[in-house]
Amino acid sequence: MFSGIVEELGVVKKISRRGNVTFFEIQADKVLEDVKIGDSIAVNGACLTVVKKEGRFLSFEVMPETLRITNLGTLKISGKVNLERSLKVGGRVSGHFVTGHIDCAGSIRKKGYSNGNLCFEIAVPGEFMGYVLPKGSISIDGISLTIVNKKSNTFSVYIIPHTLKNTTLGFKGPSDKVNIEFDILSKQTNPFR
Numbered sequence: 319m320f321s322g323i324v325e326e327l328g329v330v331k332k333i334s335r336r337g338n339v340t341f342f343e344i345q346a347d348k349v350l351e352d353v354k355i356g357d358s359i360a361v362n363g364a365c366l367t368v369v370k371k372e373g374r375f376l377s378f379e380v381m382p383e384t385l386r387i388t389n390l391g392t393l394k395i396s397g398k399v400n401l402e403r404s405l406k407v408g409g410r411v412s413g414h415f416v417t418g419h420i421d422c423a424g425s426i427r428k429k430g431y432s433n434g435n436l437c438f439e440i441a442v443p444g445e446f447m448g449y450v451l452p453k454g455s456i457s458i459d460g461i462s463l464t465i466v467n468k469k470s471n472t473f474s475v476y477i478i479p480h481t482l483k484n485t486t487l488g489f490k491g492p493s494d495k496v497n498i499e500f501d502i503l504s505k506q507t508n509p510f511r
Contacts, residue, residue: 320415328398366384
């Protein structure tokens with residue numbers, strides 16, 4: 319379980335494949351503190367298991383289904399990823415409860431200013447739009463955000479300068495793929511699927 323508050327940007331250092339498993343080696347700093355093999359780390363919002371820790375590098379194994387549903391299959395060497403360690407019991411939850419189980423990939427349609435605020439408009443498959451609730455929470459690439467409005471197959475979120483500077487959203491634009499996890503509460507209270 320995560321909060322959707324990104325702790326740092328990691329850098330993809332190595333990508334390799336063995337059979338059906340893809341291995342990612344990611345350079346990190348802050349999330350290395352007290353992390354051990356077997357721990358969960360949210361990588362662009364996807365809950366991955368640490369399989370190796372060596373120096374400033376964490377390694378993860380990723381199955382084909384995860385690559386199919388998320389944007390992890392589009393990662394490149396030297397690309398940046400959002401990283402967050404799992405929650406500790408007894409700590410503050412600054413965002414919202416994020417499971418790290420991606421529901422679908424979305425596509426950024428527009429990135430621009432609306433009423434003086436930076437706004438991203440994101441399209442998702444129509445069958446998921448029932449989970450999009452204005453003023454509700456959503457996780458985009460592991461970032462806890464609030465939905466501003468909803469159209470037929472898109473929704474919008476505003477991005478504060480801090481989030482733009484400290485997450486991968488600063489590098490993203492129209493046509494980029496993002497990982498979407500709908501709020502667990504909206505999934506439980508809205509029987510649209």
